[in-house]
């Protein structure tokens with residue numbers, strides 16, 4: 487089978503009713519499986535070999551790596567080769583490879599365990615997502631599962647639903663033509679590295695039938711040259727904060743600028759100048775509530791201080807809210823308006839910080855890092 491390119495189409499990725507493109511997997515070479523990978527993965531790999539999807543010269547194979555399982559190259563993938571279309575074409579079908587399905591994992595933590603992250607924004611986001619998944623499950627159960635129970639080979643529990651939700655969040659590829667999300671099992675073994683600075687890795691290419699075919703190859707391109715035996719990495723997401731990384735993937739990333747605190751500010755409805763302040767905020771693309779990402783070691787968001795000064799505006803400074811200042815008020819707010827206004831905004835920021843910090847049950851000095859058996 488060496489050198490033979492065989493395509494397998496994955497019905498799970500498309501259906502005749504949707505008329506969406508179906509993906510095909512193609513491998514140009516053959517590969518041996520790594521004996522250290524779990525038996526299920528070996529069985530799956532064997533099946534792929536029997537189907538002619540992989541071969542001994544397949545450029546990557548599943549391997550045991552510090553991140554759990556990953557994709558390890560069998561030969562050098564050179565830069566020129568990559569640019570000339572040296573792809574890692576792949577697609578598979580298998581389940582439960584990961585040592586830890588992290589999203590599922592954090593969402594399924596008990597209230598007591600979650601109290602370890604008490605005070606963090608991660609806790610409130612996790613609890614919100616948990617509630618959302620639970621309510622979605624009830625909806626899906628009522629509208630899809632119960633009316634079609636005969637289609638499901640086993641009862642589906644909330645736990646199964648959390649599992650599926652976690653799989654999608656941590657393993658699906660997005661932004662492909664015709665599909666908002668795709669799950670491609672073997673490809674989903676690819677791990678993240680902060681050293682990769684581009685998200686450009688997933689591509690669709692026409693299948694053997696050409697441009698007008700519904701069959702597409704999913705092509706994953708290594709963003710960097712990789713030496714034989716090394717792991718291939720991609721960049722999962724350049725924009726997510728570390729809290730989002732933990733929620734979606736279960737780990738924090740080393741890339742700078744991921745440590746964010748989202749400061750939420752609000753113009754109070756009981757403010758005597760509420761209407762005027764809201765008009766000014768809205769004409770500067772902000773609203774009654776505005777969220778500002780405070781990133782460690784980075785300058786504060788430029789619109790945060792004008793917004794804070796606007797919220798604090800009152801007393802003898804309230805003349806700035808008059809209509810004659812409509813065009814220039816924001817410009818004035820970019821610099822301190824008065825000592826009283828500046829002191830008020832400092833006090834309110836201090837108050838926000840103190841109440842955020844009071845949510846933690848330990849101080850930084852009291853925190854001891856416990857080695858965790860689930861961490862890599």
Ligand SMILES: C[S@@+](CC[C@H](N)C(=O)[O-])C[C@H]1O[C@@H](n2cnc3c(N)ncnc32)[C@H](O)[C@@H]1O
Pocket residue numbers: 553554555556583584585586587588589656657674675676677678679680734735736737862
């Ligand atoms: C798409 S899967 C990758 C395959 C996964 N390692 C496995 O064993 O199935 C994503 C998961 O891999 C792990 N992972 C990926 N990149 C990682 C990294 N740089 N550090 C730690 N864990 C990582 C996380 O558990 C993440 O949720």
